[in-house]
Amino acid sequence: MIVIKGAAAALALVLLTAAPAHAAVNNPPTISDVKLYDQNACAAQDAPTVIPGAGSVYLSAEVSDPDTYSPQARFAIWPVDHPDQRQVVVGSVSGYSGPARKEWRPSDFAHGTVLAFQAQATDGTNDTAWSAPCFMRVDAVAPARGPVVSSAEYPADGSFHNGVGKPGTFRFDAEGDPDVVAYVWRSSSTPQTVLPAPTPGAPVTIEYTPTRDGIISLYVTALDAAKNRSPETSYTFAVREIRPAIALDVAGVGLPSTLRLSTGATTVTSFGYRVGDAAEIRVPAVAEGTNQVAAEVPLTVTAKGAVTLTARSFEGDAPLSQATKTFTVSDAPRVTSDDLFWPGTGGVAGRESTLTLTPRNADVATYRFTAGSEPARDVPAGPDGTAVVRWTPPTPGTVAVTVTSLTTAGTVSDETHVNATVLDPRPTIGVDNAGSWPPADGIGRPLAITLHSPAPGIASYSYHFNDGPELTVPFDGGGASITVIPDHAGANTIRARTHFSDGTTSAERTLTFQVSDAPTITSPDYPEGTEAGAPGIAGTFTFHPAQPDVQSYTYSYEYGDDQTVDAAPDGTATIVITPDSEGWKTLRVTSHTADDTASDPREYNFTVATGASITDKARQ
Structure with missing residues (x-):
């Protein structure tokens, strides 16, 4: 047995004593x-x-x-x-x-x-x-009634009152409802605003200044302490336009312009205006009829760019209303023409047009004129500063015209850019049914042709169809319509010209179009597009070639199986069909040459008339 004594025993006691376990700390919230x-x-x-x-x-x-x-x-x-x-x-x-x-x-x-x-x-x-x-x-109970709204300056009586920029007071009244502690109001241009009532159910008054004329509505509701809303009250009133209208006929830089001030407020006795930050100038208002007063003032703008005009109207010495308008003043010349620009109908290619150049700057000596890709040319200004340019546009379309002015001191103006409309005097040619599918055109089948030019002063059109003679048709106000009958398939040609009242004639326009080589079909018993015959009544149908050297035809009746029939020496073939029912019928035919070249197909439509069939008649 081992005995531990003294210090060693004490150390052992410490080592053998179990350490306590660590406890996690969780602080309460x-x-x-x-x-x-x-x-x-x-x-x-x-x-x-x-x-x-x-x-x-x-x-x-x-x-x-x-x-x-x-x-x-x-x-x-x-x-x-x-x-x-x-x-x-x-x-x-x-x-x-x-x-x-x-x-x-x-x-x-x-x-x-x-x-x-x-x-x-x-x-x-x-x-x-x-x-x-x-x-x-x-x-859970909102105020039962919407607030009563009233205004002395802007009563809701359907008439126009006061005016733009003139403040008005508006009273919102819950008529003593003790549940109401606030009001909410807005307009179409004003965000929602909450106004507390001074005491429960007491009215409030606001000041509102209309910023536009016409019909304006205020929308007002009452709130209780829980913010429950009453029904909304819509208060609608009409505001007079009393602001002065400002119009400036800008002649240009350094040239006399005209400032016009006007208003429908007939109580106005004068206007005040100022240019930019300059001092205000007062001018008397003059009655124009019974519904307007106005003033016109000569005004010369000395520099190009933005010019701001501020105008006020006065009743005696009391200002009524104010308006501000900014104009852009340019020295770019004015370019006009009776025909090249709207509302003119347009110039005509190959015919002379005139343009009038008017200065927007003082002391203009010369204009520089450019049309499309043509070289620029200088045109001297007359004593009044204007110039006339004679220009013959060579081709139709939209042509960009650029003009600047030059003063005697050599100052070059801003550019004026306008687009000239130039019309084509040659007639456009339209062919009805050309290229339709299935083909509606063909040899011996009339084709409607339209001739049209937007140029003014047209008297007539002339045309050649293929190698035929030149024929003339009168202008009917919208063009002219003619009818031609092709005598061959493939390429056919129309050549046409426009004749003007002044005796001049346009260049010729040529249109080549394709006529189908589909065979034509005739029937004396069931003509195309008509109602004839009856169920049980036979009909003959003759196929006429549009191709050369036609040897046979394939055909189908009512989209049935294809049938083949040989062509006679003259290229035609005849078949007999006996309809077994009434109504709309379709015969589809294609011709074939000796080398088996197939033509376009032709669809022939006819209607079998309603009536007793041959079998029914025999029974009777």
Whole structure:
């Protein structure tokens, strides 16, 4: 046996004594500032916070826990007279501390119910004690009537009153309804504004200044303490336009222009105007009829660029209204033409047009004129500063015209850019049914041709069809219509010219188009496009070639199987068809040459008339 004595025994005792286990520390959370978040209130029971019955509230509390992330707050809510109806909802904190909020709706509780709520923080292990309760009262009834709105300056009587820029006072009145504590108003151009009533049910007055004329509406509702809204009142009134209208006929830089000021406010006796920051100049207003007064003032602008004019109207010495307008003054010359620019119909290629150049600067000596890609040319100005340019556009289309002016001192103006419309005197040629599918054209089948030119002063058109003689047709106001009958398939040609009232003639336009080589079909018994015959009555149908050297035809009746028939020496072939029913019928035919070249197909449509069939007649 081993015996340990003295210091060694003491050390052994220490080593053999078991160390206690480490205990984890979990600090409890804390809770404070329990309230209704939006109202920022924790009210007493004798003065509970009023909340809307149809809306929602946010229950809020400050929660903190140093060692638990996202602690929670439990919110308990119950009617004060029914604690047995207690309900609990939970809100969480983002982080270790901060507000815990929970949206809650009181819609299950009747109007007038007083509710208590309190909060408790929890970290999942430790809970705080419940806070002292806060109180709220459910208000589920909004004010019954919208507020009465009135204005002395802008009555809602359908007539125009006061004027743009003139303030008016507007009274919102809940007529003593003790439930109303505030008003909300807006207009189409004004955001919503809340105005508290000085005492419950008391009226409020606002000042509103219309910024435009015409019909304006204010929309007003009343609020109770729970922010329940009354029905909305729409107050509509009409505002006179009393601002002076400003018009400036800008002649150019350094040239006399005319400033015109006018208003429909016939009580105006004078106008004041100023250019930029210059001093205001007063001028008398003159009546123009019974509904307007105006003033016209000579005004010379000395530099190009933006010019701001401010005008005021006065009744005696009292200013009535004000308007501001900015104009752009340019020294680019004015370019006009009777035909090249709207509202003219357009110039005509190959025919001379004239353009008038008018200065927008003082002391203009020369103009520089450029049309399209043509070289620029200088045109001297006359004594009055204007010039006339004679120009013959070579081709039709839209041509860019650029003009500048040069003064005697060599100052070059801004450029004027305009687009000249140049019309083609040659007629356009349109061919009806050319290229249609299945083909509607062909040898011996009339084709409608239209001739048209937008150029003015047309008397007639002339044309050649293939190698035929030149024929003339009168202009009918919209062009001319002619009919030609092709005598061969393939390429056919129309050549046409326009003849003008002044005796001139346009160049010739040529159009080559293709005529189908589909065979033509005739029938004396069932003519194309008509109603004839009857069920059981046979009809003969003759195929006429458009191709040379036709040897055979394939055909189908009513989209049945293809049948083949040989052509006679003259290229024609005849078949017999006996319809077995009435109504619309289709015969489709293709010709074939000796080398089996197939033509376009031809569709021949006819209608079998309603009537007793041959079999029925025999039975009778």
